[in-house]
Amino acid sequence: MPEQSPFDLAEGDPFGPHNLPYGVFSTAEAPEQRRIGVRYGAHVLDLSALPSALPAAIHPHAELLAAPNLNPLLAAGRTVWQQIRAAVHTAVTDPTHRDEVAPLLHPLAGITLHLPFEVADYVDFYASEHHATNVGRIFRPNDAALPPNWKHLPIGYHGRAGTVVVTGTPVVRPNGQRKAPADETPTFGPSTRLDIEAEVGFVVGAPSTLHEPVALGAFRDHVFGVCLVNDWSARDIQAWEYVPLGPFLGKSFATSVSAWITPLDALDVARTTPPARDFPLLPYLDDAAAEPGAIDIRIEVRINGEVVSRPPFSAMYWTAAQQLAHMTVNGASLRTGDLFASGTVSGPDPDQLGCLLELTQGKGPYLKDGDEVTLTAWAPGPEGARIGLGEVTGRVLPAT
CATH class of the missing domain: 3.90.850.10 (Fumarylacetoacetase-like, C-terminal domain)
Known part of the structure; x- marks a missing residue:
């Protein structure tokens, strides 16, 4: 039986394309490197690598997405939030991007999650x-x-x-x-x-x-x-x-x-x-x-x-x-x-x-x-x- 694609979510998955929440994760291969990601089903999409995969859509925000926490992205304001959200939605839903995006999806079971932002007050x-x-x-x-x-x-x-x-x-x-x-x-x-x-x-x-x-x-x-x-x-x-x-x-x-x-x-x-x-x-x-x-x-x-x-x-x-x-x-x-x-x-x-x-x-x-x-x-x-x-x-x- 072929392995299910990470893009094909189970019906009713609460972490589908209408959600796309942000977090910070690290992998077993690079435990010291904290990366910004977006949850999609049972996977996390590595946003730090997304500008290279989809340069036209998201490259202007590459520096924000390379940060070790969400704070620079948070500070960028609503227009940027909406632009990045739209690009991420396209990345996980447009079949024409699957070859570029698939390697950036990490199973949740193999990552470590961290406090996603530095708390000010x-x-x-x-x-x-x-x-x-x-x-x-x-x-x-x-x-x-x-x-x-x-x-x-x-x-x-x-x-x-x-x-x-x-x-x-x-x-x-x-x-x-x-x-x-x-x-x-x-x-x-x-x-x-x-x-x-x-x-x-x-x-x-x-x-x-x-x-x-x-x-x-x-x-x-x-x-x-x-x-x-x-x-x-x-x-x-x-x-x-x-x-x-x-x-x-x-x-x-x-x-x-x-x-x-x-x-x-x-x-x-x-x-x-x-x-x-x-x-x-x-x-x-x-x-x-x-x-x-x-x-x-x-x-x-x-x-x-x-x-x-x-x-x-x-x-x-x-x-x-x-x-x-x-x-x-x-x-x-x-x-x-x-x-x-x-x-x-x-x-x-x-x-x-x-x-x-x-x-x-x-x-x-x-x-x-x-x-x-x-x-x-x-x-x-x-x-x-x-x-x-x-x-x-x-x-x-x-x-x-």
Whole structure:
């Protein structure tokens, strides 16, 4: 039986020509050489070699594609992103190019994937009304579940860019201070309430100018693509430290991201209307006349292979465009490689909750040493296709 061509994908493959996510890989033959690639089915197309194979279509961008990470490409801006995406689409779909392109396709099983971009800043939001309400009831049972500002602005915090890690990187259980309600004084040691947070991340490409806010309508000019995020959380450390300034050491020890960044343009069909807002929004956040800002991404959370939740990203109260507008409204500038995440994605149903804190109503059990957590997701694409987001997996190791 003849070997199947890498160009001939199985029906319904979520990494087909409508997707084409970007990553960084190395091969066993050249483990030190990191190359930019695009996933196509069960293969990765080596973009660093594509200008030689298709010089007319992509040669002007050869220097960007020869970089060891995505940052130069991210900085190039939307026009270049679209030109390269169109050339890659032609490379994998036009039969006349198969002889030149086939040698540039590497099986996924034979490569190593790396963090695809150098993270500049990391911001995490708190954009799900269902999640915020559930957490408020757990942490503040005698107060209103949502703080009075929650429906007027996207709440967020700055995280630690240096601890953003690529899928497959083990997560060491963090040590820290914690204080149970019955304890007189805090204790120190490994977190006993290690949790996950299923999130969607947005990768900034083109930077912005200091003191110039980024308006809702400029979202596509600055955001290159989307990835899955697991914002690991030590709930016992977080509960003791977060008043009055918010998350710190309970979050900063590790944030896992996918090895693949799905271009924003691949998710056009998945655009949808966000939930109705309860209060009028200030002009810089008012998206009533903008393109639909929500994205229909269906996430699946598995722990040790068992599905525990299916959170719907379309249920998020605040959109990514609103988050970006709020993040810059004070004049803060964007840098190439900035990553901002949605916050935990949760829906209204019991099987749509994006963290163990909610799934167990704060009672646990939480993650044990050796547990492996995997996030996967897909979004509707054109012609009935599915757009797959690269998975995020991490295994918990004991505290050191």
